[in-house]
Each structure stands twice: as structure tokens, then as C-alpha cells.
Amino acid sequence: SQTIHQWPATLVQPVGSPLSLECTVEGTSNPNLYWYRQAAGRGLQLLFYSVGIGQISSEVPQNLSASRPQDRQFILSSKKLLLSDSGFYLCAWSVLEGANYGYTFGSGTRLTVV
């Protein structure tokens, strides 16, 4: 069966420090991968998506970057965190199943920048 792993579950980082969040998917090949962010009390914002190795699309300009070094690995990074980077970060994957891109979300990383 397909599973998605996201870690760490919680993270507290000082302003100006680097960030690396990792997401891996098992049980599927060539998935579409996504990073979303949810600020406190707000909706989900799509940050990046990837349709293949090395292919990254950015939805909003920001302090973050994403990479996909392997088919089932998606990494979210920052060189220097800002206070505004705090939030709940969610990784998701999808594959086309008929007319439905079956989206599955990870359990998320709650990042607090202090």
C-alpha cells in the first residue's frame, strides 16, 4: 500500500537558521508531489509541486525552495528562516486514477520560528 512519511513532526528554529524538511513516498512510482503551508488559523497555501525528478514549480515567491533528488523524495528548504515562515507544513502526493488525482497528505510538520 502507498504511504507518505514526513518528518519531523514539530520543529522550533531560530530566525536566520536553515531549514530542511523531508517527505518520502512508498508504494507508488512517479507521483506528483506537493508542499503546502498552513499559517495559524488560515487555509492551506500551495508552495511547490513537482511532476518528476528535478522538476519543481513554485506557486508563490518566498524565502523557501524545494528539490526532488529522487522519484519519491521531496525536500523543502530555506537558507535563512524568517518569523513569517512559521506554520504547519504538509507534503502530499497524487497519481492519476481515472478522473481523480488521488491526493494523500502526510501528517505535517509544525514549524515555529523564534
Place this chain on the structure above:
Amino acid sequence: DAKTTQPPSMDCAEGRAANLPCNHSTISGNEYVYWYRQIHSQGPQYIIHGLKNNETNEMASLIITEDRKSSTLILPHATLRDTAVYYCIVRRTGRRALTFGSGTRLQVQP
């Protein structure tokens, strides 16, 4: 993708049906209606989707009006565990990413 409008919050008594409305008056012919929910501090969970016919699965029913300008998600027997934010999303075939709005916060009362 078409814009959706949902009430910000709703209450429902435990054991009763929860009917969550969604307006998508600008929907086009190749756009599907999706419903997801997010329980506090978890990732969103897929519930159901449809194009123009009503759909039912083990979690819920989706009723789409004939003109497709609105839909209703029905949880037939709401439980306390159904307390969550419910998102109605319209997405056209081929567009890969989901765009989430504000959703409806459903509170199931004991």
C-alpha cells in the same frame, strides 16, 4: 479553477445528518467537485468527488445540482469524530494541484 463559497461554520447534533453546502456558480464543464476535510493538526483527508452525478461512498454522499452551480456534502450520521474543517474544491481535469479555500468548520455537538 472555479471559485467556491462555503459558510464559515456549522453545528450539527451527534447522530443527525450534517449537510454542508458549497456554491460554485462559475464551474465549467470539465471541472470536478472535490470534498476534503481536515481534523485539527492533521493533514487533509479525501472524502468524495463528482462531476455531475450524485455520488456515495462509505464516508459521505455528494449531491450536485442539475446546473452544477452548487453541491451538498452529506454526512448521514455525524459523530464527534466528524468535527473538522470541510473544504469544497473545484478542479479541472489535468490541473494537478488542489487549491484550498477557507472551508466550513463543522462542530458536532454531543
